[in-house]
Amino acid sequence: MSNTTLVSPSAEKAAPNWRDVSRMALRALRRDWQSGELRVLAIALLIAVASVAAVGFFTDRIQQAMERKASELLGADLVIAASRPIQPALAEEAQRQGLQIAETMSFRSVVLVGETTQLAEVKAVGPGYPLRGALQVSDAPFAPPQIVTVIPRPGQVWLDERLIQTLGLKVGDLVNLGVREFSVAQVLAYEPDRAGDLFSIAPRLLLNLADMPSTELVQPGSRVEYRLLLAGDPAALADFKAWAKPRLADGEKLQSVREARAELRSALDRAQRFLNLAALVSVILAGVGVAIAARRFAARHWDSVAILRCVGATEALIVRLFVLELLALATLAGLAGLIVGYGAQYGLSGVLGQLVSRTELPAPSWLPVLPSLATGFVTLLGFGLPPLLRLREVPPLRVLRRDLGPVNPRLLALYGPAMAATAALLAWQAGEWRLALYVCAGVAATMVALSLAAWGLVKSLNLLRGQVGVAWRFGLANIARRGPGSAVQVVALGLGLMALLILTLVRTDLLSSWRASLPPDAPNHFLINVQTGEVEGVRAFLRERDLRDVELFPMVRGRLTALNGRPVGPEDYANPRAQRLVAREFNLSWADALQEDNRILAGRWWNADDRGQGVASVEVGLAEDLGIALGDTLRFQIAGQNVEAKVMSLRSVEWDSFRANFFVVFPSGVLENYPATWITSFYLPPDRKPVLAELVRQYPSITILDVEALMTKVREIVDRVIAAVEYVFLFTLAAGLVVLYAAIQATQDERRFESAVLRTLGAQRKVVRRSLLAEFATLGLLAGVLAAAAATLLGYVLAEQVFDFTYQWNPWIWLLGGGAGALGVGLAGLLGARSALNQPPWRALREG
Amino acid sequence: MRVECEQEAGSGVSVAAASVWNNPAAIIQVENLSKQVASPEGPLVILDDIGFSIAKGESVAVVGASGSGKSTLLGLLAGLDTPTQGRVWLAGVDLNSLDEDGRALLRAQRVGFVFQSFQLLTGLTALENVMLPLELAGQSDARRQALDLLERVGLKARARHYPAQLSGGEQQRVALARAFAGNPDVLFADEPTGNLDQKTGHRIVELLFTLNREQGATLVLVTHDAELAAYCDRILELDDGRLRPPSVKQPGGA
Ligand SMILES: Nc1ncnc2c1ncn2[C@@H]1O[C@H](COP(=O)(O)OP(=O)(O)OP(=O)(O)O)[C@@H](O)[C@H]1O
Ligand SMILES: [Mg+2]
Numbered sequence A: 001m002s003n004t005t006l007v008s009p010s011a012e013k014a015a016p017n018w019r020d021v022s023r024m025a026l027r028a029l030r031r032d033w034q035s036g037e038l039r040v041l042a043i044a045l046l047i048a049v050a051s052v053a054a055v056g057f058f059t060d061r062i063q064q065a066m067e068r069k070a071s072e073l074l075g076a077d078l079v080i081a082a083s084r085p086i087q088p089a090l091a092e093e094a095q096r097q098g099l100q101i102a103e104t105m106s107f108r109s110v111v112l113v114g115e116t117t118q119l120a121e122v123k124a125v126g127p128g129y130p131l132r133g134a135l136q137v138s139d140a141p142f143a144p145p146q147i148v149t150v151i152p153r154p155g156q157v158w159l160d161e162r163l164i165q166t167l168g169l170k171v172g173d174l175v176n177l178g179v180r181e182f183s184v185a186q187v188l189a190y191e192p193d194r195a196g197d198l199f200s201i202a203p204r205l206l207l208n209l210a211d212m213p214s215t216e217l218v219q220p221g222s223r224v225e226y227r228l229l230l231a232g233d234p235a236a237l238a239d240f241k242a243w244a245k246p247r248l249a250d251g252e253k254l255q256s257v258r259e260a261r262a263e264l265r266s267a268l269d270r271a272q273r274f275l276n277l278a279a280l281v282s283v284i285l286a287g288v289g290v291a292i293a294a295r296r297f298a299a300r301h302w303d304s305v306a307i308l309r310c311v312g313a314t315e316a317l318i319v320r321l322f323v324l325e326l327l328a329l330a331t332l333a334g335l336a337g338l339i340v341g342y343g344a345q346y347g348l349s350g351v352l353g354q355l356v357s358r359t360e361l362p363a364p365s366w367l368p369v370l371p372s373l374a375t376g377f378v379t380l381l382g383f384g385l386p387p388l389l390r391l392r393e394v395p396p397l398r399v400l401r402r403d404l405g406p407v408n409p410r411l412l413a414l415y416g417p418a419m420a421a422t423a424a425l426l427a428w429q430a431g432e433w434r435l436a437l438y439v440c441a442g443v444a445a446t447m448v449a450l451s452l453a454a455w456g457l458v459k460s461l462n463l464l465r466g467q468v469g470v471a472w473r474f475g476l477a478n479i480a481r482r483g484p485g486s487a488v489q490v491v492a493l494g495l496g497l498m499a500l501l502i503l504t505l506v507r508t509d510l511l512s513s514w515r516a517s518l519p520p521d522a523p524n525h526f527l528i529n530v531q532t533g534e535v536e537g538v539r540a541f542l543r544e545r546d547l548r549d550v551e552l553f554p555m556v557r558g559r560l561t562a563l564n565g566r567p568v569g570p571e572d573y574a575n576p577r578a579q580r581l582v583a584r585e586f587n588l589s590w591a592d593a594l595q596e597d598n599r600i601l602a603g604r605w606w607n608a609d610d611r612g613q614g615v616a617s618v619e620v621g622l623a624e625d626l627g628i629a630l631g632d633t634l635r636f637q638i639a640g641q642n643v644e645a646k647v648m649s650l651r652s653v654e655w656d657s658f659r660a661n662f663f664v665v666f667p668s669g670v671l672e673n674y675p676a677t678w679i680t681s682f683y684l685p686p687d688r689k690p691v692l693a694e695l696v697r698q699y700p701s702i703t704i705l706d707v708e709a710l711m712t713k714v715r716e717i718v719d720r721v722i723a724a725v726e727y728v729f730l731f732t733l734a735a736g737l738v739v740l741y742a743a744i745q746a747t748q749d750e751r752r753f754e755s756a757v758l759r760t761l762g763a764q765r766k767v768v769r770r771s772l773l774a775e776f777a778t779l780g781l782l783a784g785v786l787a788a789a790a791a792t793l794l795g796y797v798l799a800e801q802v803f804d805f806t807y808q809w810n811p812w813i814w815l816l817g818g819g820a821g822a823l824g825v826g827l828a829g830l831l832g833a834r835s836a837l838n839q840p841p842w843r844a845l846r847e848g
Numbered sequence B: 001m002r003v004e005c006e007q008e009a010g011s012g013v014s015v016a017a018a019s020v021w022n023n024p025a026a027i028i029q030v031e032n033l034s035k036q037v038a039s040p041e042g043p044l045v046i047l048d049d050i051g052f053s054i055a056k057g058e059s060v061a062v063v064g065a066s067g068s069g070k071s072t073l074l075g076l077l078a079g080l081d082t083p084t085q086g087r088v089w090l091a092g093v094d095l096n097s098l099d100e101d102g103r104a105l106l107r108a109q110r111v112g113f114v115f116q117s118f119q120l121l122t123g124l125t126a127l128e129n130v131m132l133p134l135e136l137a138g139q140s141d142a143r144r145q146a147l148d149l150l151e152r153v154g155l156k157a158r159a160r161h162y163p164a165q166l167s168g169g170e171q172q173r174v175a176l177a178r179a180f181a182g183n184p185d186v187l188f189a190d191e192p193t194g195n196l197d198q199k200t201g202h203r204i205v206e207l208l209f210t211l212n213r214e215q216g217a218t219l220v221l222v223t224h225d226a227e228l229a230a231y232c233d234r235i236l237e238l239d240d241g242r243l244r245p246p247s248v249k250q251p252g253g254a
Helices: A003-014 A018-034 A039-071 A088-096 A161-167 A209-215 A234-247 A262-300 A302-310 A315-344 A347-352 A369-393 A411-430 A433-467 A471-482 A484-516 A532-544 A576-583 A620-626 A690-698 A708-746 A748-760 A765-802 A812-838 A841-847 B070-077 B100-110 B126-136 B142-152 B168-180 B198-215 B226-231
Strands: A078-082 A100-113 A116-125 A135-138 A146-148 A156-160 A174-177 A180-190 A204-208 A225-231 A253-256 A525-531 A553-563 A586-590 A599-603 A615-619 A633-638 A641-652 A664-666 A677-682 A703-706 B026-039 B042-055 B059-064 B085-090 B111-114 B186-190 B218-222 B234-239
Touching: A018 A315, A039 A262, A039 A315, A039 A369, A039 A708, A078 A234, A088 A100, A088 A225, A088 A234, A100 A161, A100 A209, A116 A161, A116 A209, A156 A161, A156 A174, A161 A180, A161 A204, A161 A703, A174 A204, A180 A204, A180 A209, A204 A209, A225 A234, A234 A253, A262 A302, A262 A369, A262 A411, A262 A433, A262 A484, A262 A708, A262 A748, A262 A765, A302 A315, A315 A369, A369 A411, A411 A433, A433 A471, A433 A484, A433 A765, A471 A484, A471 A765, A484 A708, A484 A765, A484 A812, A525 A532, A532 A677, A532 A690, A576 A620, A586 A633, A615 A620, A620 A641, A641 A664, A690 A703, A708 A748, A708 A812, A748 A765, A748 A812, A748 A841, A748 B100, A765 A812, A765 B100, B026 B070, B026 B218, B042 B070, B042 B085, B042 B218, B042 B234, B059 B070, B059 B226, B070 B085, B070 B186, B070 B218, B100 B111, B111 B168, B126 B142, B126 B168, B142 B168, B168 B186, B168 B198, B186 B198, B198 B218, B198 B226
Parallel strands: A116 A204, A156 A180, A586 A664, A615 A641, B059 B218, B059 B234, B111 B186, B186 B218
Antiparallel strands: A078 A225, A078 A253, A100 A116, A100 A174, A100 A225, A135 A146, A135 A180, A156 A204, A174 A180, A525 A677, A525 A703, A553 A586, A553 A633, A553 A677, A599 A641, A615 A664, A633 A641, B026 B042, B026 B085
């Protein structure tokens, strides 16, 4: 009579094994798919994975393409630099692996013309140079340059404009270099790989590598930089890099384009950030889409779960069943999404078609496959599982009392972990914690604000209840009646609209801010070597020629010798950039006001009391490379004397603005007694080049640098990146639309039933339609206005904190947000209800 | 209530001159009505060539086995669904000649509905549910009329309650009040007691017939309950989509 004997026979069969559960789950998947229950969920999922995959594939390809483009500024894809002749084995292996190679040597030497001497940066180049990009030459200084594909012939040299100017030469004249005489064959106008920053190098002389021995310039102990330039397809380069790395001799360094130029580095970084932003926003959006679709999916399963519970299914079984069904769906939709994403990125070549000039777009790599699939799974499980897990809380009693469902938990508690996990995954993948943090915080804050606003709306519309009336009053009261449903809808609509606003207005604003950081009239000429006594004269000269607002900056050269009292040298650093920086002299400057495009990141700018004190402001990138922190003491050797300064602030500098900028700035009253030259930059339209010749005549010692060609390159890259980013944002747009669609779908079941009942009671379609319009338009208006606020705020934070632009406020966003919200959502709501409205009400009632 | 079985001319018989409204005494007239739906096994005939008419003020029970097509017929009579073939005249209007909205308007003016599963809007209070058809018909004193009706079904005290807070019988009484709001000429009821226990079912039926008599409406009632069917003036019996020829005498009517 004991209980055990009664229970035991069935207890063994009580828990179905995994195989049975899997089979049940697959059956459920097929059934739910056929009944259309899973479609929105699957589409949201597919777009999530597709957009992440597409962004991944694109980002990867765009990056490769951009680096190729940027390679032109290195003259190669990869460079091995050394202070001694490079082992021949490296060049041999590179050629064996099918890479192109070229060799160069550079060193400083004196160029002699009659009695005049001038220190020049001599570069001897071998056949094939440059492997990327091209040299440009002209017949006279500042004459229009032409692209050439040759190098100086033996016996000839090409001199840059500066050297020609200082030596007072013209094409055809003779110069002495070492023990040989050369004839000046061309003016060197542009050299793709002019390394280092523009102002520290001596003027350039280019000759043929074959002439080097005859100059007898290179002796044991001479300081020469040897370079081996390499180019080829990325796979071969990667192979070679891997092969070469362990074989490099002491003093041989690999350099790729990223380390090469500050202007490019910041352009590439920004591009990367934009693409990451696109990926991040699409994933979060897709997550929201999945969440809403899963919520509806779960709600539609309350009945069947209650029945399952009634016939004895345990909570654990229910959970297993739905988790398995979800995993199966994730796998299928994930693979489909991957295929779509892979296919979609072929459109990229179309977008970049005209932009990619000589270099072809590299083939996509398979790298993004795993992360995008993983992101898909995390998104689905993170956002889709919580509502499904709540199915186990459905009380069996629901079969008797239809109104019983799982208790409503807090939205953020439910999805907070999912958002955190997604953000962490993306941040890890992209290495952009700050961006991920801002976007997630922005989305979370928006969700909270939207929930509060939705709650307020529901409460205030509740007051209208007494007068539930026809058409729009009925529609408005509907919002209140639906309570939590309406709140979820406002949140989802708000997020979707916010994404659309960010993708339209804020994106345009950010991109145009980016373009604006390099406007058409950005400085394209630098004047350097202006003597202190000439400053006033030059200023007046420029002002008379309508070149206004030209500011001259002092420049004092000094070498960093100690950090916090400890001597420093190149050997203290592993990073080649840091080594180069420490080996060279710095350009120091002084100023009392912070330059317009500089921004203090740590510490503070000085005030009047700090003048004449030993304090300095250091550029943040330099500080990072050299390990300088706020409060550290720097010792510089300037003209044989030591000058110490405590780091009072760290600054960011827009290196791609083509304005004169300095790594280290002092307050006034410290450096004035050291030998200084002055520097300035200004924009000169192409048709006013003669001004330059006039300037040279009046101030022969001043050197003019024309950076137009370099700037054009950077601008071209920026334009390309913007086009690519816009394309990638299309996927984010798709994700946004899915969210909106899911949001509108979310209450569609109730609505179908309601409109059928209303019509049974004699409501004409236009009445139902008007009430739907009133309801959706109100939800849309509220969501749209809030979305505009959120998008503006997020845009501002992104611009100022992440992308380092000045944000341009856009008043249209409010109109667009509210208008598009009310109209778009209203119409979409009507459209969504159209099929139900055109069908006889009987059918809807039977199905409900 | 006395049971009466009128053997009226025309019931169960196809009328010759089909397309004219030929029976001014009838509020509902049906001709050659067929309904067919597509199913995985090919077309499925639910209703096959039905014809009858119902006079003003008459109460008619539609009976038949489960799946015989009763609910489908009711939906067609009320213009909630469209037939594959044939015609329905409701209050003198050919339903085929109206569009969705025209039929809705006709319903708003003339028809009331009671469902087996109540079909109350869960987000509206009892009062708001009853007010709904009145407001849709543009009546100005919807609230007062609705309260009156709720009082008549004995639920005035529960006016502010939501359907979920009411028992099944109470919900059906709200549905009755809603159906009678606006004084419909025809009341359709699809198994109004099917979801209720016997005692409650009886109360609902009594209420239904009382309200019907007071308002002088025509009642079309689908039911499985022979006793309830026997209350009606006449019985239409469906058998697998076809109308059975009327039997001469109902058992209870002898
Ligand atoms: N839209 C449809 N698609 C397929 N079959 C349908 C459809 N509508 C009704 N049927 C079928 O038509 C037949 C009649 O349905 P109906 O609901 O009218 O029966 P009923 O007589 O009301 O039955 P019950 O007494 O069980 O309510 C049933 O077999 C039903 O399955
Ligand atoms: Mg039925």
